[in-house]
Amino acid sequence: MVDSKRNKDNEYLWDILSEVPDPEIPVINLVEIGVIRDVQINNNTKKISVTITPTYTGCPAKKLFNDLIEEKLIEKGYTNFEIITVLSPAWNTDWLSEKTRAKMLAEGISPPTADNKFVVCPNCKSKNTKVISDFGSTACQSLYSCLDCLEPFSYFKCHV
Ligand SMILES: [Zn+2]
Known part of the structure; x- marks a missing residue:
């Protein structure tokens, strides 16, 4: 079982993701609004998995969430990552x-x-x-x- 929430090993990733603004409300970031649910790092492959829940199903901003997270991780020098969309439980x-x-x-x-x-x-x-x-x-x-x-x-x- 991987510890999935914020801890000293993945804290820097949460901090990086906190720099991604919500496309709808730029003063709020994707961590604050609750779109970014989880960040995990695979111990063996070092692959980063970011779990997101879009603010609502079929939200036109969904693709944008992925793009923004991707851009930020690449900007910070990370290329070994995946973004997983989880729709349940639904964002509320x-x-x-x-x-x-x-x-x-x-x-x-x-x-x-x-x-x-x-x-x-x-x-x-x-x-x-x-x-x-x-x-x-x-x-x-x-x-x-x-x-x-x-x-x-x-x-x-x-x-x-
Ligand atoms: Zn008024």
Whole structure:
């Protein structure tokens, strides 16, 4: 059994992967958003296996995730690696930490709330908001408007 989570042997790889920005929300990296699930190094072949779960099935950014991870590893001098996509358990919004949610809010993107009941305005924190368009600047975001401060904002909707 290989120890798969962050430990002193693979820590440097987690650090490298933390430099890969999410294509949808560049202030958040793929480790923070929970797309990168696992990093393993085979003791014999030294091959690196990166396990990812796309933010939702059929996400158009999926290919991009692979490309971005590949580019980063190559940039750091690693060529002996594979990227494994795991769809189960499906990515869900519980994987977003409080810190990650706060970063999204600061960018004017409303992260999904734990119970998914409210879409909170990132500007004034009002829950009095309405959807304007199901398709925002990217496929994973909807455009919302706040009924209190009247600011339009994006809502990150990539969840199952
Ligand atoms: Zn508002």
